[in-house]
Amino acid sequence: MTFSTAPAPLAAPPQATAQQPPVTLLVVDDHTLFRRGLIALLGQDPGLLVVGEAGDAAEALRLAPQLAPQVILLDNHLPGVMGVDAIRGLREVAPASRVLMLTVSEDGHDLAAALRNGAQGYLLKTIEGDLLAEAIRRAARGEPVVSPELMGKLVAAFQSQGAPEPQPAAAMSAPLPVAQTPPLPDASVAVAQLSPREEDVLREIARGASNKEIARTLDIAETTVKIHVQHILRKLGLSSRVQAAVYASDRQRAE
Secondary structure (H helix, E strand, C coil): CCCCCCCCCCCCCCCCCCCCCCEEEEEECCCHHHHHHHHHHHCCCCCEEEEEEECCHHHHHHHHHHHCCCEEEECCCCCCCCHHHHHHHHHHHCCCCEEEEEECCCCHHHHHHHHHCCCCEEEECCCCHHHHHHHHHHHHCCCCEECHHHHHHHHHHHHHHHCCCCCCHHHCCCCCCHHHCCCCCCHHHHHHHCCHHHHHHHHHHHCCCCHHHHHHHHCCCHHHHHHHHHHHHHHHCCCCHHHHHHHHHHHHHHC
8 A cells, every 4th residue: 555654634535525534544553653654645535534543452442432433444463452352342331333454464364364254354554545435434334345456365264164154343342133134045057147258257256356456467457357246246146246256166176
């Protein structure tokens, strides 16, 4: 991620329309320069408003109930208590806040632990600024978000030892009963609906490839990949890229 390291004041809120107020944020990271640079970057988006910052989990646990941010942007490598271990406490003191991990850790165990503990998503610090802003907005709406390059590790982590597929969106304050979770489609019925190119894209999703990597592998535009992914989700009746990866992986094992 590229941003300035100049500190940004928290007091001046960005302009937002009356119909769509900005998403409020608490930024938690122990590296002061990175934290202030991130705040400066987020401050350029009128749809986002940083209302507080913290350098460790203890400070975040103190500020979260006072500030009641819509999204808590949480690093994993914090002094004292790791970010993944602080998620449950943050959800208890600020149940209406969504916790979104932003970390350098690509470890599959950290990823799985974060989602199990109730994180709304897990992003790498290499993410581009505009994609981070969109991910924050999606998380605020209750949508699960995971860096595309981690999809392969996510599927592997939750399929190892028979572990169930994660449901990060359902792990928040109003969980859905298991019986209401939509099942993955039957392969024999759903596969016939996909075009050959969509099949190619689905195989790459199962491999854990990002849209950029898929575009490079298939020699097509990245915007075209995004359209194919949308069509795949709609045709298979899936709600997320994670489900598509799990579905494709299950089908490959059955073949």
